[in-house]
Amino acid sequence: MNAPRKAVVLLSGGLDSSTTLAIAREEGFEIYAISFDYGQKHRFELDAARRLAEAFDVKQHVVVKIDLGAFGGSALTSDIEVPKDRSVDQMEAAIPVTYVPARNTVFLSIALGWAETLNCSDLFIGVNAVDYSGYPDCRPQFVDAFSRLANLATKTGVEGTAKWRVHAPLVHLTKAEIIQKGTELGVDYAMTHTCYDPNADGLPCGHCDACQLRLQGFEQAGLTDPAAYQ
Secondary structure (H helix, E strand, O other): OOOOOEEEEEOOOOHHHHHHHHHHHHOOOEEEEEEEEOOOOOOHHHHHHHHHHHHOOOOEEEEEEOOHHHOOOOOOOOOOOOOEOOOHHHHHHOOOOOOOOOHHHHHHHHHHHHHHHOOOOEEEOOOOOOOOOOOHHHOHHHHHHHHHHHHHHOHHHHHOOOOOEEEOOOOOOOHHHHHHHHHHOOOOHHHOOOOOOOOOOOOOOOOEHHHHHHHHHHHHOOOOOOOOOO
16 A cells, blocks of 8 residues: 655644645645744744644644744734734735735745655645735745745755645635635634734734634634634
């Protein structure tokens, strides 16, 4: 019997990454999950990532510590106020202040290095460009470009022993469709953390962009968000 193919899954602990984790498992991959402690103010997501990794019985879960807060430039990593109660039109009008410069490029690059040591050529990332198109590194063009980069920048890619692929199974789905898919696959969204500005106990604010899109997604999916809000 052939061994299952390995995949490295970027696992933030949020709604999208947990659904991506479930999809990778459904597709039969042996999962290696990677999370990042990057100086984010909403570090409660790392606790959620650990819970999800255990619940999905991943082969290995690593938390990599890097300090993107040393550069700042984002409401998630520096002393900039997280926007609240914005309309979807406002969210999509410009790249928001919650954008962390080059975050997904950095994360995928580190995941790529780990994957190569695992003799693995499949990466999964839960980016989504439908409900929220403000982040430049959540677009399908970015995913395609990084796949090409992976095949140019690795030993296995250059030698032709493996074909790298970055899977972004949520990129064309609405938030409601993502929630419906994850529910079908048994994701317990009560275990996830989405909020950009939780209180000291980790309870989500319900007013930041991330919370609003999550709540809207559950409503449109005809489901109740199991998260407890402030």
